[in-house]
Amino acid sequence: MKQDIKAESSHSTCNAEVECGITSRLLTLKGEYSESKFARKCNIPISTMRKYLSGSMPGLDKALQISEALGVNIQWLSTGKGPKWASESQEEGARESSIDHSDDLYWSDSKSEQAIIDLLESTEKELNRVGQFPVTEAELNKNQILRDAKFQLSVLYSSPGMYPELKGQIELMLRLAFADPAIERSAADAMKKTHTRLKRASMLIETVSEAIGWEPPLDIKEAMKTAIFNDDLSEETVLRLMDAIYRAIQKGND
Template sequence: MLNAESGSESEGSGSSPELECGFSGRLKQAIGARSVLSFAKECGISDSLVRKYLAGSHPGLDKAVVMARVAGVSLEWLATGEGSSDKGAQTPAKQGFAGGEIDLDLLESVAATTLQELETRRIHLEPAAQARLLRVLYRHFASRHEQPDHDTVSNIIDLAAYR
């Protein structure tokens, strides 16, 4: 973790016991009822490394980001204890666009309809542009509690200048 005073990376050496205890306590809270082994597996790191962090070592930024994401907490809270531990109370994979649950059936329907419309109209979009378009369309249909139809999808593609 970056040491706020020196700007250097530390793995627990030379940092105060109070900070180590704080981080390890927050990590334990973030892990919750999961086993260390299952949490480590979800993070893609070894359980022995997670145990080192629980014992007081500090992770590098890359590991902290992954652990915060998997635990569904904010990186700021995990790293510093400041801010809210709640990152919408959900991991990004489950977090909706407005903080609610994603309707996966609706998302699948929006994606299928949109991709079919793009193919029919022979419109090629880069992946990032496709993702933005799908996000706009999903928000539109989710806010209206409607299923996607080709006319509306086509109109939104035109309005968004994805042509």
């Protein structure tokens, strides 16, 4: 795949009309190919590809589609950092698989954490300058800084190993500043899953309570519900735990 795409191009340096960002990297990947041929290689309609090459920001789903079609590392495409080609990323991962990276987790080391914080702060600064919440589509189309920020934040939100606190801040930024429908759907799905797990925990406690003939006190019931929710305990495990608690309480009362 790497041989199929010219890595260098006269477009590799951003001009006055297109600021450096994902657009410049797409132009680099395009190389000497015509727009129509490049669009076909990426499985993207030519009209849509022309917008991307002119400065429009692709959504995360389209960026992933392009990176998979071209064999490009999504992190490089979105941020310009890391190995350019997915194969290089995999080879690098294989070479380092035996190295202890416990102090250098992906998106969780101090340098990466600060970079994300800086991105959030610079995005907030630009949003305050623009003075629109959420940003309108028209403003996003003409503001390269916000387009790049939205895309990078979307990629980070989907990245593994993210600190929950940072992921929460990114989600808030995407929902409030950009009104990202994908984040809204993700939040709705997460809420639905949470409700399902809580319902399962309550039903499991009721089932086990009936099985052993004991209604646990509220504090024990809530503690068990938390354990079931967090650790996805099986009915057998819950039965053993509640039976052991019941027997301990009975023994203490004797």
